[in-house]
Amino acid sequence: MESFPLANADAVVARARSGDPEALEQIFRAFQTPVYNLARRICRTVEDAEDVLQETFLEVAKSIRRYRGDGSLWAWVRTIASNKALMRLRRNKYRDTDELHDEVMPTRREDRHLRMDLEAALERLPETSRAVVWLHDVEGYTHSEIGAMMGKSVSFSKSQLARAHVRLRGWLGEEATA
Amino acid sequence: MTHLTMQQLLDVREPASSPGSQSARRHLEACQTCQAELERLHQRTAQLKALPTLRVPRDLWPEIRSEVVVYRRRRIAAWGGVGGLALAASVALFLVLGARTVAAPEEESSRAIGTAMAQSQMLETALGRYRPERRVTDGRTATVVAGLETRIAEVDRQLQVAGMMRQRVRDEALLSLWRQRVGLMDALVNVHLTHATNAGL
Numbered sequence: 138m139e140s141f142p143l144a145n146a147d148a149v150v151a152r153a154r155s156g157d158p159e160a161l162e163q164i165f166r167a168f169q170t171p172v173y174n175l176a177r178r179i180c181r182t183v184e185d186a187e188d189v190l191q192e193t194f195l196e197v198a199k200s201i202r203r204y205r206g207d208g209s210l211w212a213w214v215r216t217i218a219s220n221k222a223l224m225r226l227r228r229n230k231y232r233d234t235d236e237l238h239d240e241v242m243p244t245r246r247e248d249r250h251l252r253m254d255l256e257a258a259l260e261r262l263p264e265t266s267r268a269v270v271w272l273h274d275v276e277g278y279t280h281s282e283i284g285a286m287m288g289k290s291v292s293f294s295k296s297q298l299a300r301a302h303v304r305l306r307g308w309l310g311e312e313a314t315a
Numbered sequence: 316m317t318h319l320t321m322q323q324l325l326d327v328r329e330p331a332s333s334p335g336s337q338s339a340r341r342h343l344e345a346c347q348t349c350q351a352e353l354e355r356l357h358q359r360t361a362q363l364k365a366l367p368t369l370r371v372p373r374d375l376w377p378e379i380r381s382e383v384v385v386y387r388r389r390r391i392a393a394w395g396g397v398g399g400l401a402l403a404a405s406v407a408l409f410l411v412l413g414a415r416t417v418a419a420p421e422e423e424s425s426r427a428i429g430t431a432m433a434q435s436q437m438l439e440t441a442l443g444r445y446r447p448e449r450r451v452t453d454g455r456t457a458t459v460v461a462g463l464e465t466r467i468a469e470v471d472r473q474l475q476v477a478g479m480m481r482q483r484v485r486d487e488a489l490l491s492l493w494r495q496r497v498g499l500m501d502a503l504v505n506v507h508l509t510h511a512t513n514a515g516l
Contacts, residue, residue: 156472
């Protein structure tokens with residue numbers, strides 16, 4: 138998901154900065170799908186993803202004056218969305234079962250023979266690992282950027298990604314035979 | 316033969332490789348198992364990128380738009396509060412220092428703007444106490460409210476633009492806009508009050 142078309146982006150941003158609601162709506166219409174996809178892949182529920190979408194564009198409306206135009210508009214919106222999604226993960230942490238997944242999942246006997254498709258396997262990953270996989274492998278963030286967004290180290294991001302890929306490989310039945 | 320770990324394979328993929336990835340690369344050149352593992356990793360990443368696009372289940376723009384309107388109204392109201400205080404302070408200073416002189420037109424318009432700002436803020440506070448966003452509203456009232464809120468948002472936008480004008484022009488524009496805002500806020504409060512009365516709230 139590299140970029141998304143927004144005709145006359147500079148003019149639209151200028152109008153949005155002056156408070157034009159139609160310009161804000163144009164930005165929303167251009168980016169709602171990629172933002173929702175990012176949020177939905179990171180968050181556990183549709184409701185959480187919808188909340189992230191709403192919070193992202195409210196933040197865009199509040200901060201559009203601070204957007205300097207030195208990067209692409211999508212990169213700016215995406216960073217806001219990623220931060221909002223990660224904030225939601227932290228907020229939901231009390232009911233997060235990452236710890237449980239980490240301990241229980243690799244030892245479950247039926248997993249050895251379980252094959253699932255990639256979408257189901259991704260869904261099954263613990264939230265933090267899933268977020269790292271999505272932000273790194275799909276959105277193209279570096280480990281250093283992910284670490285900064287999560288308030289963790291680079292090596293945390295790297296080890297989450299490695300563990301996630303080991304699990305995905307197992308669930309997808311792709312384990313090496315040699 | 317010890318094969319590369321997932322972490323080492325991932326490091327090899329990174330543009331800025333760690334020192335350890337040099338030996339991992341050497342191993343990779345000679346090991347078909349690890350080459351196949353790296354290829355599967357590439358494939359998996361490509362498949363992740365190619366997952367189907369999920370559609371947003373419903374149109375969220377109306378909700379976001381009304382939140383933006385509420386946020387802007389609060390900001391303008393806060394601005395009115397600060398501006399009103401500043402104007403009150405300057406009026407007090409004027410009364411202390413220059414009570415004998417006749418008020419200049421700029422001071423008159425500043426006072427009038429201050430009055431309009433205070434009225435607007437008073438209506439905003441009244442509306443805030445009523446908390447319309449938490450009440451059930453019928454379709455007709457909601458349409459009237461949405462229309463008034465759109466017009467208030469437009470006045471707020473013009474107020475921001477007017478803030479950047481030269482003083483003389485700015486004062487005239489500000490006065491006119493703040494008076495329009497008071498009228499619209501008054502209408503908005505009345506719509507909510509009428510609805511509350513009819514609904515027996």
